[in-house]
Amino acid sequence: MSKIQILSLVTLMVLLLPYFTLAQAPRPEEMSPPEIPTQLFSCSPADTLRRCILRLLGDVLRVILVVALAGAALMIAWAGIIYITGLGGDKSRENAKNKIIYAAIGLVIAFLAWVLTVILTNIIGGAAL
Numbered sequence: 001m002s003k004i005q006i007l008s009l010v011t012l013m014v015l016l017l018p019y020f021t022l023a024q025a026p027r028p029e030e031m032s033p034p035e036i037p038t039q040l041f042s043c044s045p046a047d048t049l050r051r052c053i054l055r056l057l058g059d060v061l062r063v064i065l066v067v068a069l070a071g072a073a074l075m076i077a078w079a080g081i082i083y084i085t086g087l088g089g090d091k092s093r094e095n096a097k098n099k100i101i102y103a104a105i106g107l108v109i110a111f112l113a114w115v116l117t118v119i120l121t122n123i124i125g126g127a128a129l
Contacts (some may be wrong), residue, residue: 054121061114068110075103 047055079099086093 025066051122054124058121062116063113065110068107072103072107072110076100079103 076099079096083087083093083096083100
């Protein structure tokens with residue numbers, strides 16, 4: 001083994017030593033059972049039907065926004081890799097560039113839809129999402 005390999009191995013062991021020495025499982029009496037949600041969405045028994053529907057709409061839109069954000073991030077990353085590496089020639093690079101633009105436009109549209117829904121919900125029901 002060369003000196004660089006030995007030095008790399010020692011450095012790796014020094015960096016990982018605290019991780020393994022401090023890795024202790026909690027005692028069974030210290031562990032608490034997981035919290036089980038009792039409601040499907042954020043509607044309380046004191047809410048009216050209109051407010052309950054508006055909260056459900058807000059919950060659904062939050063999930064859609066998160067999915068859109070994740071999808072756009074993956075699409076931008078994938079198209080960025082294709083664009084940078086130039087796989088497939090100039091036509092492929094042009095398609096990758098268009099995918100990045102369309103993913104960004106879709107993300108802006110999803111965000112604007114969420115903002116518009118929050119504003120309309122506050123106007124109609126007076127309930128903050």
